Amino acid sequence: MKLKHLIESQQLDIETIFTIFKRADELKNSTVKPLTGKILATLFYEPSTRTRLSFESAMLRLGGYVISTENAKEFSSAIKGESLQDTIRIVSSYADIIVLRHFEEGSSKIAASVSSIPIINGGDGGGQHPTQALLDLYTIWKEIGRVDNIVIAMVGDLKYGRTVRSLCYLLGKFKNVKIIFISPENFSIKDDIKEYLKKHNIKFEEQTNLNKHLPCVDVVYMTRIQEERVSAEEYQNIKIVYKITKENLNLLKENARLLHPLPHVGEIDLPIEIEQTDRRVAYFRQAENGLYIRMALLSYLLE
Amino acid sequence: MKLKHLIESQQLDIETIFTIFKRADELKNSTVKPLTGKILATLFYEPSTRTRLSFESAMLRLGGYVISTENAKEFSSAIKGESLQDTIRIVSSYADIIVLRHFEEGSSKIAASVSSIPIINGGDGGGQHPTQALLDLYTIWKEIGRVDNIVIAMVGDLKYGRTVRSLCYLLGKFKNVKIIFISPENFSIKDDIKEYLKKHNIKFEEQTNLNKHLPCVDVVYMTRIQEERVSAEEYQNIKIVYKITKENLNLLKENARLLHPLPHVGEIDLPIEIEQTDRRVAYFRQAENGLYIRMALLSYLLE
Amino acid sequence: MKLKHLIESQQLDIETIFTIFKRADELKNSTVKPLTGKILATLFYEPSTRTRLSFESAMLRLGGYVISTENAKEFSSAIKGESLQDTIRIVSSYADIIVLRHFEEGSSKIAASVSSIPIINGGDGGGQHPTQALLDLYTIWKEIGRVDNIVIAMVGDLKYGRTVRSLCYLLGKFKNVKIIFISPENFSIKDDIKEYLKKHNIKFEEQTNLNKHLPCVDVVYMTRIQEERVSAEEYQNIKIVYKITKENLNLLKENARLLHPLPHVGEIDLPIEIEQTDRRVAYFRQAENGLYIRMALLSYLLE
Numbered sequence A, B, C: 001m002k003l004k005h006l007i008e009s010q011q012l013d014i015e016t017i018f019t020i021f022k023r024a025d026e027l028k029n030s031t032v033k034p035l036t037g038k039i040l041a042t043l044f045y046e047p048s049t050r051t052r053l054s055f056e057s058a059m060l061r062l063g064g065y066v067i068s069t070e071n072a073k074e075f076s077s078a079i080k081g082e083s084l085q086d087t088i089r090i091v092s093s094y095a096d097i098i099v100l101r102h103f104e105e106g107s108s109k110i111a112a113s114v115s116s117i118p119i120i121n122g123g124d125g126g127g128q129h130p131t132q133a134l135l136d137l138y139t140i141w142k143e144i145g146r147v148d149n150i151v152i153a154m155v156g157d158l159k160y161g162r163t164v165r166s167l168c169y170l171l172g173k174f175k176n177v178k179i180i181f182i183s184p185e186n187f188s189i190k191d192d193i194k195e196y197l198k199k200h201n202i203k204f205e206e207q208t209n210l211n212k213h214l215p216c217v218d219v220v221y222m223t224r225i226q227e228e229r230v231s232a233e234e235y236q237n238i239k240i241v242y243k244i245t246k247e248n249l250n251l252l253k254e255n256a257r258l259l260h261p262l263p264h265v266g267e268i269d270l271p272i273e274i275e276q277t278d279r280r281v282a283y284f285r286q287a288e289n290g291l292y293i294r295m296a297l298l299s300y301l302l303e
Helices: A014-028 A049-061 A084-091 A107-114 A130-144 A162-171 A191-199 A210-216 A232-238 A272-277 A283-302 B014-028 B049-061 B084-091 B107-114 B130-144 B162-171 B191-199 B210-216 B232-238 B272-277 B283-302 C014-028 C049-061 C084-092 C107-114 C130-144 C162-171 C191-199 C210-216 C232-238 C272-277 C283-302
Strands: A039-044 A065-069 A097-102 A119-124 A151-155 A178-182 A203-207 A219-222 A257-259 B039-044 B065-069 B097-102 B119-124 B151-155 B178-182 B203-207 B219-222 B257-259 C039-044 C065-069 C097-102 C119-124 C151-155 C178-182 C203-207 C219-222 C257-259
Touching: A014 A130, A014 A283, A039 A049, A039 A084, A039 B049, A049 A065, A049 A097, A049 A119, A049 A283, A049 C039, A049 C065, A049 C084, A065 B049, A084 A097, A084 A107, A084 B049, A084 B283, A097 A107, A097 A283, A107 A119, A119 A130, A119 A283, A130 A162, A130 A219, A130 A257, A130 A283, A151 A162, A151 A210, A162 A191, A178 A210, A257 A283, A283 C084, B014 B130, B014 B283, B039 B049, B039 B084, B039 C049, B049 B065, B049 B097, B049 B119, B049 B283, B065 C049, B084 B097, B084 B107, B084 C049, B084 C283, B097 B107, B097 B283, B107 B119, B119 B130, B119 B283, B130 B162, B130 B219, B130 B257, B130 B283, B151 B162, B151 B210, B162 B191, B178 B210, B257 B283, C014 C130, C014 C283, C039 C049, C039 C084, C049 C065, C049 C097, C049 C119, C049 C283, C084 C097, C084 C107, C097 C107, C097 C283, C107 C119, C119 C130, C119 C283, C130 C162, C130 C219, C130 C257, C130 C283, C151 C162, C151 C210, C162 C191, C178 C210, C257 C283
Parallel strands: A039 A065, A039 A097, A097 A119, A151 A178, A151 A219, A178 A203, A219 A257, B039 B065, B039 B097, B097 B119, B151 B178, B151 B219, B178 B203, B219 B257, C039 C065, C039 C097, C097 C119, C151 C178, C151 C219, C178 C203, C219 C257
Antiparallel strands: none
16 A cells, blocks of 8 residues: 555555665656656754755755755744644645654654645654665665665664664564664663564674674664763763774675764764775765655655 | 735735735646746745745745745844845845845835835734735635625734734725724734724724624634733733634634634634534635735736 | 866966856846756855855756755754765765855865865855855956956955955956055955965055045955954944945046945945945945856856
């Protein structure tokens, strides 16, 4: 059944995932304008320039238009006490599709419940960020050549990082995937994800030694420790615990890939020359894939 | 005589009003792009996401382009002491039409006095908001089937609410209109409006009992008490004085309509199911009409 | 050799300058859309509504699209510690050309070093603002009819004002130019510019009496003292030192021109009627020229 909204990764079945992936491949090099005359509203209650610009570029490349607010929390009627439902119902009549970024978990679900047009969750608080998960998975598929039969290390803030959570939900759909979780104390993956993975027969381990596991994985998915989650003192200690440098990058197999949802801070410390020449460094291609995945998703939801 | 700018409701005569209404009807279902290649600048010194997105969507649907600032007060040269006149003269050379939202009454008039291109007042301080008044009147026309011979209750903050003021100016052009003003103490309609109405032979009363008058009106125009106008304590008392609920909504005649310029806060307390199914609840259709009225106005001023 | 990026005025040789000027003349009255389907990203880490809207209008008039952030410092991943290089590499994959405005000198150079697409410096801290210099020079060329053989007075903040610095670099390319620098104490032109001018055989003087020199110049280039550079007390004294009024404007030759990069504050004190009718007042035409120069530059860099 075709999706109306994209709220969380769990909604996506394998068929839909590959429909979107193949659409992304097609649209990447195409000059067709299937969304001519359609309007995307990017409604961002929390600024996220990268995600917003990526969606807007995707819409424009498909021939569509964009209306936008990059700081709806302060600039919109939210400040006068308007409910999100009311805002969505009104913006629904101005646009053909909405990307919602919100600081509260569950906001996209609420928005979808009253919207007459498709809602895409562009990240909601501690909740999900399903287009990031889609582009992460698409990058694995393009770079490794498969999604089944992979070993992936997820490293960093696994507790609060919503990209990790969303990606786990997607990986749960595939076969013979093994996940190695590596995180500082107090940042380990939550039980709900572990239960989901068990239910879907995904093998996983919780480990603490990054370098030991680098030679064994197909993909390393690094994430940033979010400074705002811990005290300044703790942050100084934690941020250097797990790090990819010139040295341990070489522990990776030749065909393995280093992914990161970006922005990265201290957890990746590679010279620009290596980022530009070592094929294993995939995170800028990953960011670019965001454009194609979002083109594919906009086209899929609006067709 | 054709208008060059839209600064205040009083400028609009009946012929122009109906020219715009009929244009709105036509453009609503049309795919013509009469403004291809034209550029709208939305110059907002005070954020108002709804009004801005509505104008921008209108322009894009007509084939035009948009350049925009949603927070000119902080982001533009205003902060360096540039006069509004200078800003307008410069932006005039970048765009074909300007929507100006400003925090100071009279700003649009000043802008129009130096502009080489049409200026639309998108709300200026305690002043006017003429496109809101136009869409309110258009909604009455579409929903009730006429503008002459109606009884309308205006409820809430009648003193500071500029939408009420602008709408009164428009209603003054029609025949056999009766207005019932219902407001908390200290929020009653100002003398200048009363004088205007007298001069134009519009009957009006000032009343205090909302429920008593609900069965007699064709239209209830509810407005929000603006929290920033009163002390926190007063606000708590005042905000519940006049309220539409599931119960008193049913006092309305079957063909009557409930309007609100939105956002609404406590003064409308209806379950979503009733908002979605009770034909008398017209405020989301009213918001949507804003799009068609703004399309019509842009097209009218730029043709 | 064709430029890939525009980072500083010195990069522009006479041939490129006149290629862009002639392109500006052509595009001014043309309806061709040479940039159809191309995307401009305006990445502003420091708000500057005028510069941004001017670039965006230029891009739209050429048939292109725009993605934009007007406050990247607060809204983008910069706040999470992302390097400018990383941001540029990512935005490079979303757009075809970037205009960067940044609060730090040298930012555009850094951006260009990692960008796969053209970077235009839209002003970087105390550094340069080369498109302003180009439009200033274009205005001189259009208004005076030549750039060689002119006498130009530069007045105001010559120390911090980056437009003055960038314009000096351009004037250094021409013949028989004489510059008269007139500034309050502590705001005089820096030694690096003086050395550059000497090296390029440009005559210059440092003077203190504005009125004495007004009758002798072809162009007066006034600039604003930036309030933030001095104490409140000093500012009150300094801002009135050099001023163009109704009276001393008439000291100018009939064919001389008054330019200003705008916004102007107290240093120009002319009634609107004179601004609108006295042909010598050229600064609004100068601002309009910014549009044509930016159209020409976008077209030149993307062709």
